[in-house]
Amino acid sequence: MKLSLRAGDTSKPIRLGRIERYVLVQQMRALGVALAVISALVMLIDFVEISRGLGSETDLSALRIVGLMLIKSPQVIVQLLPFVFLFGTLSAFVSLNRRSELIAMRAAGISAWRFVLPAAGMALVLGVLTVTCIGPLAAAGDNLFQRERARISGSVLGAEEDKQAIWLREGEDTRQMVIRAGRQDRANARLLDVTFFIYTTDPQGRRAFSERIDAPAASLSAGRWRLINAVGAQTGQRAVRYATLDLPSSLADDEAFERFARPQATSFWSLPAQISRIEDAGFSSTAYRLRLQQLLATPLMFAAMSILAAAFSLRLMRLGDLAKMTVGAVVLGFAFFFLNQASSAFGSAEVVPPFVAAWLPAMLTALAAFTLLFYTEDG
Template sequence: MSRISLRSVDLPVPALRLGRIERYVLVQQLGALGVALGVISALVMLIDFVEISRGLGSDTDLSGLRVLGLMLLKSPAVIVQLLPFVFLFGTLSAFVGLNRRSELIAMRAAGVSAWRFVLPAAGCALVLGIVTVTVIGPLASSADGLFQRERQRISGSVMSSEAPEAVWLREGQDQRQIVIRAARQDRANARLLDVSFFIYTTDEDGRRAFSERIDAETASLSNGFWRLTNAQGARTGQRAMSYATLDLPSSLADDEAFERFARPQSTPFWSLPGQIQRITDAGFSSTAYRLRLQQLLATPLLFAAMSILAAAFSLRLMRLGDLARMAVAAVVLGFAFFFLNQFSAAMGSAEVVPPFLSAWLPPVLTALAAFTLLFYTEDG
């Protein structure tokens, strides 16, 4: 009986590394992205400097250095929002430059597929998108939140305090909701003044009913409890009772009684899940914050799609020979997808469509259009 010997065969495993061509294209793309980022950042900072000078600067005597500091707090959030155009213009500029120098023609003549240098460029945009969402974006959001607080403080210093604005809060869990109204607040002593607590309970059927009202002279929040002084409370169908001091459990943090919820754009990426949970527990709508979270998660895909779209239009220049027309078409299409993203976000904020669909539909459509154009360009 013959014996069959089996010997191991070393199968070639594709190496996950970039060749010389890919590295060269990536260097060209990163350089063009840096130039596009510099131009867009300069324009944004110039516009913000003028806006802050004419807005806050006209109401108060702000020095040039103070205006510059406020601009540096506000501009990063706007620049991050315009980063899709950085990838569109930067990638388009890089590949158009390669095409003008006939380097793309030489690569294609040597049998190099367009996918070989387009996909690494898209992968680079994807990685930069992840870095933007996880590192740069939170820093920009924190700076924007600081700018909003500084603007309110500067604007408040020149506003009349004769008619203070009433404070409204809402907190609670599924079984109990509390609506709080204060005629004014004492920030120096962290107190609410002339405050009323309207307490609602939820039955097993999900119906909410009013159960108790408590009026107090002052209310201060500390260690998860409201401390009320000179309070009077009455339950439904019962007589009113007076309290010198009364403690009510609270789900708010100590500083939330005096700070409104930050805007979705001012909330860092890592803080959004907790913020959504807090707003939901308080009984408010968290649609804008859930939409913001999904938009941030879809940002890397949007950056990669913009890069592929720009590269695909640049590749067609070799065959059509119309540089200006195709470059303008790429820019117009990029603007169209950007405004589609804004329109979809508006639909999501209005709860016309779910936040998930509103955030992911424009990047997916952009990616599909880019891949379709690239397939048509490469394979005819």
């Protein structure tokens, strides 16, 4: 198999030759080793954390702790995958350089772009696979771990969760309701210590407060809120007591008790619907929009890390600077990782738009990698 690079030959697709396939095989092997090392460290840390946390509260067997570790660790490993591509690609190309294989390739007139770009393309494909398939499975495992941890810990965590206040918003164009519940009774499907703030909207879009209704308990069923022993007061009028009061609702029966999942624990496929639900409920969806953009930028980040690692390892061994270049690649990789964390913090705080906060680190990493590769290859 040879590359079809003749001028004007556009009928045949560009295929990978033996050299490209050989470099890709070396890269995949190194990525597997890097993934195994990082996964082992993450799982060891999670095993110790679960043992000292849940293991100290309840009597858990080692097998049960391992099971909890296996559903918790993938989410952390997925977040550390950029380092897998950085260290794995760096290791592969350094090994090729130490065995003088890169020297032989370049002495034969083969451009570095010929074996670096296929490696970056493979990283891009693996990034898409991670976002669309592996990431959702890891998010599902993290949600399962959170539920198992709450169940194992007993009623203590459950009672604390039930005591947390719940805020909801629903309504239509002319009428809106903001609902606050001090507690929830999941066993009986009720909200306790409930306050309904009702607003009306005029044709000009101006919203005005209309009525406040307080009740010890409210249950949601068949498209209506049923309030018990409610007290309602409209603007400028005396309070009115109701033994029972029904209010129309557009929520599903289980949505009053459902909490929004954390952005990191929400899969790529669920994020658009989650963003719509959060905005319909009247809350800020910035963190979820940021998470969605970060997932979309993940393949570019993987490819950029691969190009960055390859560019740093192309220097000839006889020049004596390979060790310094390798250390520089690791330092620069960590610098971009911390830039990503800082950018996420700015995006969550709405200092910068989520799109900019998510794509800026990946773009800067890619630009730095291409700049270094141009300088190394073309001078």
